[in-house]
Amino acid sequence: MKKLLIILQDLGAGGAEKMMVRLAGALVEAGNEVTLLMLTGAGINQPALDPRVRQVLLDSPRSAAAVPALMRFLRSNRYDAQLAVLTHVNVVAIAAAALSGTLARLHVSERNAFSRDKHVNPALSVKLAYWLAPWLYRLIPNPVICVSQGVAEDLVDTTIARPRDVTTADNPVLDNDFRDKPAAAPSHPWLKDKTTPVIVAVGRLAQQKGFDTLIDAFARLPQGDARLIIFGEGALRGELLAQATALGVAERCDLPGYASDPIAEIARADCFVLSSRFEGSPNALVEALSTGTPVVATRCPYGPQEILADGAVAPLVEVDDPAALAAAISAQMATPRAVHRQRRIDAAARFVNARAVQTYLKALLGRR
Structure with a gap:
């Protein structure tokens, strides 16, 4: 049994937080002792945490403090390994590990396209963390764990990080027996009692997710x-609803x-x-594939x-192209659901807990 520590800012609604809750549970299931430490607070993902995972809350007013x-x-x-998650938390963890003499056991993780993500949050402290992080990544003894090969290559191509400074590990998105478990009943009324075709998207209501392009495509x-239906919370809710109204689709968009x-x-969509x-490794896409939708x-x-194996599993369209997106969505809805269903499910299987662990x-x- 190994003693493992996961360090997060909190357990909010983000994909990284959800994946670390799943990873903590999967590591416990694999026979390890796991502690999950939150720098600032808990959050909406806390109830999903395996009760065998020890929780520590530092209750700091902000991550840097x-x-x-x-x-x-x-x-x-003392832990056999310490894992920090997200860039600004990585910087905090590196400082604390260096001061505590535990840097040799610290690993940090990048979850998104570094070159794009560093422009999202304008806060000075976050900008400083993104400037500092690549320099620290060259100095720490263990490589940065990236959520996909693309994220690893982006970090090397756009910062001073070197190929030897990065490695990869897959997200634990799905239960090991996902193929055998029927999906639960949906909560949304449009899906519980379907009378018309329904398209679903999931993610933060933020510029990164391109939901403005999706609404434009939907109107076409x-x-x-x-x-x-777009499931998620975020600052762009008002803008997206206004766009749907302007395009005349507000009554069909929720x-x-x-x-x-x-x-x-998703299973009923x-x-x-x-x-x-941009993304790092989109968990919602894997979840969707697992349903066969x-x-x-x-x-x-x-x-x-x-x-998606460069489009062999499902269609890929260019970013910010609502016409192409509309055409692809229309074609998928016109195709019998059973076509390529097994191919989609098989593609998701790479991200089961046991393999990711x-x-x-x-x-x-x-x-190994």
């Missing part, structure tokens, strides 16, 4: 009775908020769409091309 408390914790608690569909079980919603401008994705950096254990402990 958590360095002294994290340093004391690392000095007092020849299937005039179709409905669109933004109901966060979905606690997106697989249940006629098509799932990933309209992102037809999918369409943008050829964005990074992830969809790897997951092995990629992480190899990255963290240097073994």
Whole structure:
């Protein structure tokens, strides 16, 4: 049994937080002792955490202020490996590990396209973290664990990080027995009692996710009775609703908020769409594939091309092209659901917990 520590800012609604909750549970299931440490607070993903995972909350007012408390914790608690997640948390963890003498056991993780993600948050402290991180990544003893090959290559191509400074590990998106488990009943009324085709998307209501392009594409569909549901929270809710109104599709477009079980919603949909401008390794796309539901994705950096085998599993369209996106969605909805269904499910199988845990254990402990 190994003692493992995962360091996060909180357990909010982001994909990284959800994946670390799943990874913590999968690592425990594999026979390890796992602690999940939150720098600032808990969050919506906390109830999903395996009860066998020890929780530590530093309750810092902000991530950067958590360095002294994290340093004391690392000095007092010895782990075989420590994993920090997300760039600004990585910088905090590196500082605390260096001060506590545990840097040799620290691993950090990049979850998104670094060259794109660094422009999302304008806060000075975040910008400083993104400037500092690549320099630290050259100095720390262990390579940065990237969520996809594309993320690893982007970090090397656009910063001072070298190929030897990066490695990869897959997200634990799916239960090992996902093929045998029927999806739960959906919660959205358009899916519970379907009367027309329904398209589903999942993600933060942010510029990165390209939902403005999706709504534009939706308005162009020849299937005039179709409905669109975008599950997620974010700052662009008002703008997206205004766009739907301006395009005359507001009554057929709904933004109901966060979905606690997106697989249940996607499984009843006629098509799932990933309209992102950039990604790391889109978990929602894997979840959609696991249901067998037809999918369409943008050829964005990074992830969809790897997951969809460059379009062999499901259609890929160019980013910010609503006409092409509309055509692909329309074609998928016009194709019998059974066509390529097994191909989609097989593509998702790479991201089951048991396999992902092995990629992480190899990255963290240097073994298979």
